[in-house]
């Protein structure tokens with residue numbers, strides 16, 4: 001069976017308040033990815049545009065963006081699974097190439113969260129989950145992840161300090177990632193000082209330092225058939241496994257609170273398809289929208305047994321030099337989380353790692369990388385496994 | 390022809406409601422009578438909270454109402470210092486999830502409970518609570 005490759009990756013710098021329109025933001029990631037693939041717009045025969053529509057003023061952004069990128073008259077469409085939109089885009093692109101419909105597809109993720117006012121944003125946040133049964137209680141994203149954090153602490157004895165350690169690790173690498181919105185150091189002492197912003201309460205037990213920041217940004221991944229990859233790319237990165245899952249939006253409809261079932265399900269599918277186990281993963285990008293999300297990812301992906309994620313971070317095993325480096329680009333906690341662009345940014349990091357082009361963030365000679373990208377509060381989950389020749 | 394009344398009772402649910410019309414509008418009627426209700430499929434027996442008009446198990450729409458009674462166990466909770474638009478006046482408040490006999494229930498802890506009272510594993514009951522402006526909800530109280 002012919003394989004499917006990623007032959008180009010791009011990402012804008014993630015910033016607060018991008019000084020341009022959404023099409024201009026999209027262009028930044030697109031140009032980098034297409035140049036990386038040594039292609040032109042004419043070599044790409046379809047595009048998938050990914051974002052979370054509640055932040056867009058433009059209705060149906062796909063057509064507008066495709067035209068700006070020079071991707072007409074090729075087909076384009078819009079796709080969303082909130083925060084996991086662009087890794088869902090990758091899965092759909094993989095399927096379309098595999099089916100023989102197209103042989104080079106651009107997956108463009110973007111979000112200009114500053115497109116709407118902060119009051120509008122506050123209003124939308126209230127509608128982030130089940131609007132019929134949960135929003136009337138005044139729920140927010142951090143509070144949902146806080147429910148998971150509390151459950152994890154009650155079941156396994158995980159502490160607030162364990163979660164802070166994840167932020168300290170993220171900041172270690174955020175400082176060396178020039179695309180990150182937050183590049184300052186973060187120390188454990190900051191979490192221990194009640195006067196420090198990092199220690200400020202948000203939704204117990206989560207604090208300011210446990211939460212990622214909003215940002216504007218774009219990402220772009222060029223997916224190609226094996227035949228086309230061999231023409232254009234010297235270092236194709238192969239898509240070995242794509243797993244995806246969903247669950248009840250309402251917390252009352254779920255059974256697991258110390259983890260995310262979508263990550264367990266999606267990783268099972270992806271590992272099986274790739275013919276590997278968690279032990280074979282050399283470097284991973286996980287969806288750390290909150291520190292607890294990374295802790296649960298360690299366990300849901302099989303890097304640690306349930307409840308033992310805290311041991312992994314305490315022993316620094318998820319640092320660059322550790323047994324399973326995780327988010328050595330700073331993660332969402334440092335890079336920021338421009339919803340529709342996030343999955344593509346994670347994929348880009350792993351592609352650069354597998355090509356040995358991650359600069360200061362490079363881990364030692366990885367062969368297999370994994371991307372864990374979650375939409376909503378564990379509502380959607382995508383796990384993608386990539387490998388090199 | 391007589392003008393048909395629109396049953397939009399669901400708009401009364403919670404501090405800010407985004408839904409006005411649902412096939413389970415009777416949920417509001419039951420809250421007003423003092424009962425927190427889920428549904429149970431008459432055909433296959435699946436139980437649901439929040440209540441559903443349609444069964445995802447057997448695709449039947451023949452449902453019975455079923456009261457959430459007795460003691461539940463608190464599974465997890467979080468106290469919010471920030472809230473969405475419309476909730477500013479209620480902060481801080483604590484959202485929570487509790488396991489009852491047949492169903493799990495998501496809601497809020499009673500404001501009468503102190504932080505020290507609220508712990509994972511505590512026993513709670515789910516009771517309707519009247520809100521300002523004729524709105525209604527339910528909350529968890531110590532059982």
Ligand SMILES: [Zn+2]
Nearest residue numbers: 430433444447
């Ligand atoms: Zn049924």
